[in-house]
Amino acid sequence: MAGLEIENVRAGYRGREVLTDLSLPPIEQGRITALVGPNGAGKTTLLRVLAGLLPACGSVRLDGLNLLDAPTGERARKVAFMPQFVPQRLSLTVVEAVIAALRASPMDMERTSVDAQQRALEALDRLKILDLALQPFDTLSGGQRQLASLAQALVRQPRLLLLDEPTSALDLRYQQQVIANVREEARKGMIVIMVLHDLQAAASWADTVMVLSGGRLFAHGHSRDVITTLTLRQVYGIDAVVEHTARGGVHIQVE
Template structure:
């Protein structure tokens, strides 16, 4: 059974303020990387948190035949992996212990398999040498990679990554996006919030652009990243074009006054 995601009439946010309002998008297909773009306060993180059950939500978010909205946390954790923008400070666990604790807390895998899954995730993200380091001793970029490993450790069908490259140097940004691409090739649907339009253009199969909590555009990167979109959504003058390697790149020239 295909584990596509169908979002229909989704509203989510905070108790007194809806950020995402009546959002419906075309089905997001299994095995693809979807870039979630938009300016600050457009609702990108709110949407991922609503899907992950971290914020109140109404409407439908059907992953295959299962509605994620209202699903008990342990059942949701078996289907969805969520990477937040940052790991909380002051955690004295080792990296390895933190992955095991995350798997056990969510019930994403049986307890006996937690250590094996944790080691596999660290290897998959290429950070196995950090396994015995304390989280509190890591740099911001290293913590971000650990958070990525925590999200993928349960082998979820849907992986939601909230700005996974924001604290990383260019090499590790490319590594993370390449891993996201591999996870999609292995069958997951990967939704990734990005502020770097060039990364989105290079790595995403499809892009959703949010503006003011609603859908502005959805489609392939070369279809939706246009001069008009950049002006209307981001307030900048720019354009997209293919480079000599055939990859779509984005050039930003100036703010539109």
């Protein structure tokens, strides 16, 4: 079956369980799914499980392949993860860092240097940061590092793209640029899951919103049905008036 299926996943840190038998409805290809919820709900933990950075029990099937049992190389070919905090100390230029990310996939290890460089430059150009290609990675600003990290993820053309707060360090112009690129990749059949704290951004950018609370799924569906007064009260512990706009946005007024 094409898509992502997550069933009865349990995972945590140092004996503390964060995800408790977490099951999600099937996540279809070609769509952007936003994971929202309070701190400690398990959002980033789930991304780390999907990326193979955290051991877990249960079943995670991508196009029928159980990622929890898949060889590292097979997972690297299909899944790319962009963390919220990108390492600052990296003694490579931006284009070299993107090429290194491309070669992390077994399918791309044998690419010629010219071909790999071309792919990397195309990824940077799509994000409008081609001018950073020769700049040392460790001299970038926080927003520039975030964009370069996204280029590292997109250059591999993964089946599953995992983004943890992908626009947290970006100004409004680059936020829209990033989301436009991510949406374009999704239209090509990629599965995109992004963690967002901003509920207004989740409502505007995602096709489906999934609310996590206490390591379990609280609600899922269109933002209009999920981001509600009841959700904010029961999940976030706040009283607020929620108004949805005709264009899919949301306005939240905390009482």
